[in-house]
Amino acid sequence: MIRDIAGRHNHTVKLARKLQKKKHRRERGLIVGEGMDLLRAAVLAQAVVVDVLVRRELFDDLPVALRERAAAQQGGADVAGGLDIGLCDQELLDYASSLGGSADVIFICRRPVCHLSDLSLREGPVFYLDGVGDPGNVGTLCRSAVAFDLGGVVCSPATADPYGPKALRAGMGAQFALPVVTDVTPEDLRVHLANAAPRFPDGALFAVADPRSGVEAHRLAELLSEARPLVLVLGEERAGPRHEWPGAERVTIPQARFDSLNVAMAGTILAYETWRARRPKRNDLAGNDGPSPIGLTPWKEES
Template identity: 35%
Template sequence: MRLARALDAKKVRRERRLLVAEGEDLVEAALDHGLTPQAVLVDAARAEEIGPLLDRMADLPERYAVPSDLMGHVAVLASTPRVIAIVPQPGPYGFNEVRWPPRMGVWLAGVADPGNVGTLVRSAAALGADWVALGPGSADPYHPRALRAAMGATFALPLLESVRAEDLATRTGFQVVAAAVVDGKSPWDVDLTRPTVLALGAERAGIDPALDALSRGGVEVSVTTIPQDRRTESLNVSAAGAVLMGEALRQREVQGRGLV
């Protein structure tokens, strides 16, 4: 239980390469992707409700039945889960371990909200991205809220951490298409069938310097703006990212290269 609480801290998660999966959906997703929990805490009063899941972990040496009030103390999220597992983080991944050039990669520059990061990871996995790279200022994808928002996609898609614009600029054979609120081309007019990295930032002020660094590094960079009713607020980064990923998939589908 001490380790589970210690893993609230990003520094500890990174040093130990561990995450805390709260709830049976996340634990089951981790198991489905071949990750073996180091330890499992089970709400003693509700263990019978998740018998089939617990049967999958029957051989684990560290499995503890815990009173409900202590489960609530360990859990970070609002609801008290029936099961909590300490699970190895996937990876680590670098560019040499993922598809390059990508059909579509996603680079997050300064997306600081864990919920947005998790939602973008989920969209990326569903819409055919090859990987998601986390740039400076982006939230930890293994934060409990990011894990919850990703709904298991964290285990299905390679996540590259601490990827700077300068790191991307060392690669070749791709274009960067950056989302912006104004002054960009319509995504319907951008060729997203080419090897593409979508650059998404919470604020344009945060992503512009990164785009400058990419351009200086010789990377082809273009800016796209999603058409929308200007009487409304702009889409948040997770919604905008899903629209652009969906458009990239649509364009590939037209060529018969959708999710293949």
């Protein structure tokens, strides 16, 4: 349905504000995002958008698929999946926004649900975020994982929600483009990788980012093997990973001065180094004339 919204007591406005909290996102299986680019990324990945708040003059900028779906419902057609588009002014959008500034559109969609079995272990390394508490860093790492063709992102229970508004904004749609698995303990991950042993006879290799010492990042290529998945473990800048990782390799990024890289920058460099090593082996990538486009893979909706 398409309707005008003028007051703060509208259901979508109140829901958008509630979904700023992780508790409500988990309970309802919904997430809230802001920005036209993020909305387009969600639609391209076939996310199920259920509510939209948009400035009246920007209605025609919404993805065609959403406008057509809402118009069909307006005409009484039996369309699978309800969609409400609320036309409102900037003041109401600012009230519903959690990010500050002038939001042009706010949308609510079903929360992507991914499992460890969805990880593309043969496609590339996987990030394991062990207690990364800043949502902006989490979103940026998801974006870097897509840019450098990683097999997925796994988040520990102590890591910020990758589907919170700040993480979604930093990810620029990356969370819709690759498997992002949440609330996974190191033991859960180890068990899953052990069960995948028939496919990977050499087992998995864990490499922990360490600012003090370890294999230099440019030598990550030496750790890559098609028979052995690589898990890049990242923690907070100061405290490091929350858990001990016995037997793991240590990987460091040499720096000219004091320890000045935050976790998102460090993870991006490590992801790039693995990409640089893997790129010549891939036949489906563009040559030196430009980067290869990264497609968006539809995610599974929770039943």
